[in-house]
Amino acid sequence: MSRGRRFDWERLQDFCAQVLQRAGAPPAEAEVVAESLVYADLRGVDSHGVARFPIYVRRLEQGMVATGVKLDVEFDGPVVRVDGKNAYGAVVGMRALEAAVATAKRHGCAVVGVKHSNHFGTCAYYAERAIAQDLVFLAMSNASQTMPPYGGARPFLGTNPLCVAAPAGNEVPFLLDMATSVVSRGKIIVAAQRGEPIPLGWAVDKDGRPTTDPHAALAGAVLPLGGAKGYGIAMFIDILAGVLTGAGFGKYVHNMYENWQQPQNVGHLFIAIDIARFMPVEVFKARMDRYIRDLKSEPTAPGVDEILVPGELEARTARLRRQQGIELPDAVAKELADVGKRYGVRLDDAEWTSMKREA
Amino acid sequence: MSRGRRFDWERLQDFCAQVLQRAGAPPAEAEVVAESLVYADLRGVDSHGVARFPIYVRRLEQGMVATGVKLDVEFDGPVVRVDGKNAYGAVVGMRALEAAVATAKRHGCAVVGVKHSNHFGTCAYYAERAIAQDLVFLAMSNASQTMPPYGGARPFLGTNPLCVAAPAGNEVPFLLDMATSVVSRGKIIVAAQRGEPIPLGWAVDKDGRPTTDPHAALAGAVLPLGGAKGYGIAMFIDILAGVLTGAGFGKYVHNMYENWQQPQNVGHLFIAIDIARFMPVEVFKARMDRYIRDLKSEPTAPGVDEILVPGELEARTARLRRQQGIELPDAVAKELADVGKRYGVRLDDAEWTSMKREA
Numbered sequence: 001m002s003r004g005r006r007f008d009w010e011r012l013q014d015f016c017a018q019v020l021q022r023a024g025a026p027p028a029e030a031e032v033v034a035e036s037l038v039y040a041d042l043r044g045v046d047s048h049g050v051a052r053f054p055i056y057v058r059r060l061e062q063g064m065v066a067t068g069v070k071l072d073v074e075f076d077g078p079v080v081r082v083d084g085k086n087a088y089g090a091v092v093g094m095r096a097l098e099a100a101v102a103t104a105k106r107h108g109c110a111v112v113g114v115k116h117s118n119h120f121g122t123c124a125y126y127a128e129r130a131i132a133q134d135l136v137f138l139a140m141s142n143a144s145q146t147m148p149p150y151g152g153a154r155p156f157l158g159t160n161p162l163c164v165a166a167p168a169g170n171e172v173p174f175l176l177d178m179a180t181s182v183v184s185r186g187k188i189i190v191a192a193q194r195g196e197p198i199p200l201g202w203a204v205d206k207d208g209r210p211t212t213d214p215h216a217a218l219a220g221a222v223l224p225l226g227g228a229k230g231y232g233i234a235m236f237i238d239i240l241a242g243v244l245t246g247a248g249f250g251k252y253v254h255n256m257y258e259n260w261q262q263p264q265n266v267g268h269l270f271i272a273i274d275i276a277r278f279m280p281v282e283v284f285k286a287r288m289d290r291y292i293r294d295l296k297s298e299p300t301a302p303g304v305d306e307i308l309v310p311g312e313l314e315a316r317t318a319r320l321r322r323q324q325g326i327e328l329p330d331a332v333a334k335e336l337a338d339v340g341k342r343y344g345v346r347l348d349d350a351e352w353t354s355m356k357r358e359a
Numbered sequence: 360m361s362r363g364r365r366f367d368w369e370r371l372q373d374f375c376a377q378v379l380q381r382a383g384a385p386p387a388e389a390e391v392v393a394e395s396l397v398y399a400d401l402r403g404v405d406s407h408g409v410a411r412f413p414i415y416v417r418r419l420e421q422g423m424v425a426t427g428v429k430l431d432v433e434f435d436g437p438v439v440r441v442d443g444k445n446a447y448g449a450v451v452g453m454r455a456l457e458a459a460v461a462t463a464k465r466h467g468c469a470v471v472g473v474k475h476s477n478h479f480g481t482c483a484y485y486a487e488r489a490i491a492q493d494l495v496f497l498a499m500s501n502a503s504q505t506m507p508p509y510g511g512a513r514p515f516l517g518t519n520p521l522c523v524a525a526p527a528g529n530e531v532p533f534l535l536d537m538a539t540s541v542v543s544r545g546k547i548i549v550a551a552q553r554g555e556p557i558p559l560g561w562a563v564d565k566d567g568r569p570t571t572d573p574h575a576a577l578a579g580a581v582l583p584l585g586g587a588k589g590y591g592i593a594m595f596i597d598i599l600a601g602v603l604t605g606a607g608f609g610k611y612v613h614n615m616y617e618n619w620q621q622p623q624n625v626g627h628l629f630i631a632i633d634i635a636r637f638m639p640v641e642v643f644k645a646r647m648d649r650y651i652r653d654l655k656s657e658p659t660a661p662g663v664d665e666i667l668v669p670g671e672l673e674a675r676t677a678r679l680r681r682q683q684g685i686e687l688p689d690a691v692a693k694e695l696a697d698v699g700k701r702y703g704v705r706l707d708d709a710e711w712t713s714m715k716r717e718a
Contacts, residue, residue, distance in 0.1 A: 078437040079467035079636045108438035111468040111632050136603055149654055151663040156654060164595035166602070174598060176591035208660055226584035232535035232669040235654075236523035239533060243525070243646045244495060244637050250653050271630060273470050277438045278603050287602045294609050295508055295515060295594075301567055304510040310591040 005333045006325035011350035013038040015340060016053055022343040023060050025067040029091045036090035036121040041326045044317035047186020048122040050328065051193065054335045055256055062260055065118055071095050078107040082114040086263040089120025096270055097126040101133050104272035113245035114268040119256050123163030124177040130272055131167040134281045138271040139163040140237040142247065144255035144264065146185050148221050150231035153208045155221045156250060159185050160237035169285035171292040175311025180234040181222040188214045188222065193331045241267040325352030364692045365684035370709035372397040374699060375412055381702040382419050384426040388450045395449035395480040400685045403676035406545020407481040409687065410552065413694045414615055421619055424477055430454050437466040441473040445622040448479025455629055456485040460492050463631035472604035473627040478615050482522030483536040483673070489631055490526040493640045497630040498522040499596040501606065503614035503623065505544050507580050509590035512567045514580045515609060518544050519596035528644035530651040534670025539593040540581040547573045547581065552690045600626040684711030
């Protein structure tokens with residue numbers, strides 16, 4: 001089966017940044033948004049990659065996100081309050097990340113609460129930068145309504161992502177970045193774009209019935225992972241990232257695909273801990289290496305080749321896609337090309353060729 | 360079916376405290392351990408209640424936990440490092456909680472890392488105190504090996520609990536306290552004590568095969584919730600509570616039932632955030648009330664009477680059990696009575712009578 005066209009990640013990023021600039025975003029903002037999306041594609045998290053680019057551009061065109069605004073960042077000891085002023089989520093997230101790193105290095109830890117933001121892509125984008133600074137990092141964000149509460153019949157909670165990361169020494173770093181649904185809603189979007197069915201148990205239709213049709217699922221609701229527990233996790237993220245920060249929560253986080261009257265008012269919460277306050281960083285990394293080696297040398301269940309650490313598969317995929325290009329489904333590539341045309345930016349220029357590496 | 364004997368919670372707590380004192384614990388330590396266990400029974404979390412009391416006493420008798428030691432607590436801005444010196448987990452946990460509250464009130468947030476601790480009961484015990492001080496609170500602890508990694512065949516991770524709590528105004532506070540397994544291992548212990556089968560999907564036997572026999576499950580492994588995601592959550596708790604704090608992690612957290620040579624070296628991590636740094640506490644509580652009311656007024660799925668907030672059922676159970684006594688399975692009551700006999704403390708004195716309330 002032909003799965004689509006392949007693109008060079010750097011040129012694909014340039015394509016996105018060019019379009020955003022021509023649509024009115026300052027170069028630095030265009031860069032960070034483009035980078036955060038392509039970063040997700042590189043890691044194989046296609047649901048959070050350039051498949052979202054057309055809606056990102058449309059939000060800008062419709063005046064639903066702000067560009068070139070000065071964010072409010074209030075430092076209060078180890079606590080930081082960020083008002084994202086409705087800028088792109090990645091722009092806000094990166095500013096919050098910088099504040100988290102600086103604050104944790106200075107005070108030993110940081111709690112950064114963010115309001116008035118937008119969809120900020122994959123949390124791993126921020127987490128990878130934090131662990132490179134020898135921090136342990138937690139990131140969470142709320143999102144618009146896609147999951148019913150436990151015992152409920154219709155969407156109330158977002159698939160609020162939870163991300164936790166820690167550096168290692170010689171081993172792969174720990175980088176968990178998960179939606180609190182059984183699967184990410186984005187995976188269902190990708191299935192719909194590819195015209196593939198989804199497994200039973202991922203979602204219900206608009207009447208609460210189980211479904212394998214991705215379109216019916218998108219009209220209905222994805223389910224929280226692990227029943228009541230996943231519901232509780234999605235809820236605490238809404239409380240920390242939304243209720244506490246002053247952002248929207250529950251039905252007050254607006255859908256970027258459907259609501260063209262109000263800003264999303266997404267909230268994020270970052271927690272960063274300076275490892276050096278607990279032990280020398282090298283000792284911590286040696287302990288992480290031992291932990292990961294212990295884990296990976298455990299006997300595997302029948303049919304399993306290898307025990308993987310969260311983030312390991314994504315790191316391998318990124319290495320591969322840097323070398324061999326990022327394959328996009330035809331439907332996604334066509335949408336991107338159409339967006340590009342509106343701004344005179346050619347997607348074709350981003351296409352991967354085996355010659356390119358020698359050029 | 361007769362399910363056991365009923366006990367008055369205050370007298371049951373006195374019973375446990377008396378026994379611990381006669382076994383050598385200072386009164387203040389005996390009180391906090393007894394209170395933390397009975398607190399779990401009150402909330403219906405029987406798996407973490409006095410069913411654990413016999414092993415707690417045995418650990419003390421065998422010199423496997425320390426009593427009357429002075430804990431090391433190092434304050435370093437918003438970061439606190441606690442060396443539990445192998446005291447009872449509840450004693451260490453309560454000291455860490457006090458440090459978290461004081462530090463968050465002073466600096467705006469607190470990260471408290473704890474090493475050299477023991478099984479510290481239910482996280483909700485600490486969380487309830489934190490939210491009473493208008494803090495948002497996260498607690499996690501690692502535990503000895505009971506769950507295989509995703510793709511693994513034998514226990515490597517503990518059912519490392521995660522707890523998040525936030526106060527509300529007029530509504531029930533949010534209090535999520537969950538094991539990262541499909542169910543808590545303690546629930547399987549309770550099923551074994553009651554001679555009841557467990558549902559398929561909770562656990563595997565020692566060869567990795569699915570089982571409904573609680574004894575086979577206890578010899579095997581409970582499964583992480585939600586597959587790879589629950590595995591990732593259990594792992595990050597081990598990293599934060601264990602690798603980072605200097606406590607044991609993975610196989611270096613020792614089993615309190617099986618290892619009589621080494622201290623458990625359990626690790627905990629508490630994160631506390633002072634709500635007042637983000638908004639007036641009354642505003643936060645009004646936002647929580649609105650969130651909870653919105654949620655509870657959602658339409659329910661067929662067959663569901665009411666949408667519950669995490670902690671709501673437990674709060675109701677506690678109210679009921681305070682009034683009507685705590686029912687313990689005969690096997691648990693017999694074990695407790697036997698422990699009491701060794702120290703001349705009568706469990707019968709804790710039995711609930713309808714007359715008692717008038718006394």
